[in-house]
Amino acid sequence: MIKARFRMQLPADVWITDVSTSFPTATFRLLTGVPMGDRALELGEITAADPEAAGDAVEAHPDVVEYERLYIDERRTIAQYEAVEQQLYEFLGDSSLPPEFPVRIENGAMEFDVTASRDQFERIGAGLDASGYDYELLSVVEDRDPETLLTDRQRECLTVALGAGYFQVPRACTLEEVAETIGVDKSTASETIRRGSGRVLEWFLVGNEPN
Incomplete structure (x- = not known):
């Protein structure tokens, strides 16, 4: 809409x-x-x-x-x-x-x-x-459907990172632990978290179509 x-x-x-x-x-x-x-x-x-x-x-x-x-x-x-x-x-x-x-x-x-x-x-x-x-x-x-905002990999990665405490201060887990849980290397996990977080923030704060 x-x-x-x-x-x-x-x-x-x-x-x-x-x-x-x-x-x-x-x-x-x-x-x-x-x-x-x-x-x-x-x-x-x-x-x-x-x-x-x-x-x-x-x-x-x-x-x-x-x-x-x-x-x-x-x-x-x-x-x-x-x-x-x-x-x-x-x-x-x-x-x-x-x-x-x-x-x-x-x-x-x-x-x-x-x-x-x-x-x-x-x-x-x-x-x-x-x-x-x-x-x-x-x-x-x-407006966009939150269900289609993230890719399946982004949703999985952010869900694991959030549940494991990666976004807490101080962090309760490392990036390596998040990557190991979802079965990807560290750089892939980092990029997936970065892009997924960016989409969520842009949707919530700005409302523009993410890149």
């Missing part, structure tokens, strides 16, 4: 574009939402220097109805509301993907994450290209 983050400039006629560009330093987060007929029921959070004013602007927008403020403090407000705008859901529906929350909007630009198969990911890119939206791919990481 592929995990990717996109930033997309929202169309000018979307209500959140109007509101967020009026409060360019505020962060609007769509925490969750679900389409309901010709409307979408949403739970939104605003972080801003004046969250009450930003929330009032959302409530006053003609595309937002049934607004209920649930929480407010000096920096943040949370509200539940219904909106008539459903372009996000339509786009994700066309891509055969459920929306992933939260969705972040700042100054007319939306950041959102997707988790998809490679085919779905390619369809998302093609859909964005065809839409004419101004977008940027911020990050992409391809």
